[in-house]
Amino acid sequence: MALTIGDLAKALQAESWGDETRVVTGAAEPGATTANQIALAMAPKYAAGLRKGDMAILAQGMDPAEYGLSSAIFATRPRLLMAGLTSAFDPGPEIEPGIHPTAIIHDSATIGKGAAIGPYVVIGSDVRIGANARIAEHVSIGKGTVIGDDVLILPGVRISHGVKAGDRWIVQSGAVIGSDGFSFVTAEESGVEEIRRTLGHRDSAGKQHWTRIHSLGGVEIGDDVEIGAGSTVDRGTIRATRIGSGTKLDNLVHIGHNVVVGQDCLLCGQVGIAGSSRLGDRVVLAGQCGVSDNIEIGDDVIAGGSTKIYTRVPAGRVVLGNPAVKMETQLEIQKATRRLPRMAEKLSQLQESVTKLLEKG
Structure with a gap:
């Protein structure tokens, strides 16, 4: 150009x-x-x-x-x-106009006007794809999935059944959308449930068998969402996992089952959000942040790199560290930690002085 x-x-x-x-x-x-x-x-x-x-x-x-x-x-x-x-x-990826002869498209699928579908794409039954979609080679799209207009889906993306995505969706290579949630249960109280109840004390260690909880929900994605290479979004157990309009996921981000991510969020590389957590709008999670399950994070929260969030974070807060605390608190903790060697040395000197005084006394 x-x-x-x-x-x-x-x-x-x-x-x-x-x-x-x-x-x-x-x-x-x-x-x-x-x-x-x-x-x-x-x-x-x-x-x-x-x-x-x-x-x-x-x-x-x-x-x-x-x-x-x-x-x-x-x-x-x-x-x-x-x-x-x-x-x-940006010239964008080279995807020839029209439908490549090696693509396999179910008769019941609907492809919008102006779509470009590359080699070896597989599109299942009752799929609906909007106008001007560009789908690169080796993409698979499962039964009943609905995708909006002007989307760009790059090589090797796997989109499962029952996914709903809006307009101008961009998905980078190797992402998996709509995989099963990681949900299992034991007949009796599991070790994980026990230590949550007792805060770490274990009485009943022994055999336990995990039974799958199947994922009946789907994934719902708004407009103008981008999903990075190798990222995964699990489907919900009963209700859908949801990602709000304008949100951007970096590479290697994992969104667990039933998670709700608000609008215009920014989730950086290697962020992991465990099941049933909820993020408000405009949340920023820097690289390698982790969010425990069933956690609520308010609007406009910013978490620094490698922060681990185990409890609710109110709207507007800036957090850092493991466990997450206010950023200014974490900076004070880090300063105090750097002073520990000097404090230990002074304590040793004081102990030595006290011992000598006691011996003289």
Whole structure:
């Protein structure tokens, strides 16, 4: 795709400078640009690699003439502008229009207008797929699943039966949507139930046999949701597991059965949410966060990396650590922990002094 600097600035709703007729076909870091690529130097610390005659995206307040540029676009919010820029130049996956002859589609399935379905895709009975869907190779979609318009499903995705997903859904390679929930029960009280009741004391260790609880619920996904590579979303036991509109899942995220995730949440890599927990809207869980089962997390909560959440978190709180506490509390805990070696040394010296005094006494 090729745009002029002027056209690109208009598309990004940004201000341009210099020669607006220069053609842009892509973007690169300063010092790594080739012909017709625009350099991304959206802070002064990134501008050192700029070369004379380059075209670049700069932050407001930077002087293009100082760097010898021929053209520039100014970013008021650099990462937001980068979102528009990368969208403009992303060619997307190569999925041929129409239905590939190796695809297997049940006669009862409904495929929307303008859909592109790649090689070796398998679509089950009573599936409904919206208009302009793009489905890459080796995807399988189970019976009765309903998928909205303008979705992008990448290679090797597995979508089970009875899934409902909205418009503009993006699913990265290898994700599994609608696998069975991890639900098992024992005839007698299990060891897990016992230690929850006794808070760790074990009286009745012995044989126990796990019996499967089947997953009769489905998965419901809103509009504009993205699911990363290798992520899994379990179906509900009776009611559906739900993910709200606008929510984004990174790679290797696991959503357990019956979980409800609100709108516009951000769940980073290796987050795990155990069964029947509920997340409000705009929740951010950084990488490797874990949420125990049946936990409620309020709106606008932010959890730092590797936080482990075992109890309810009220709306708006920022938490960190294992177990999760307020971030400022965790920072004080970390400071105190670093002081422990000095405190231990001083305590040893005090003990030695007291012992000597007692011996003299």
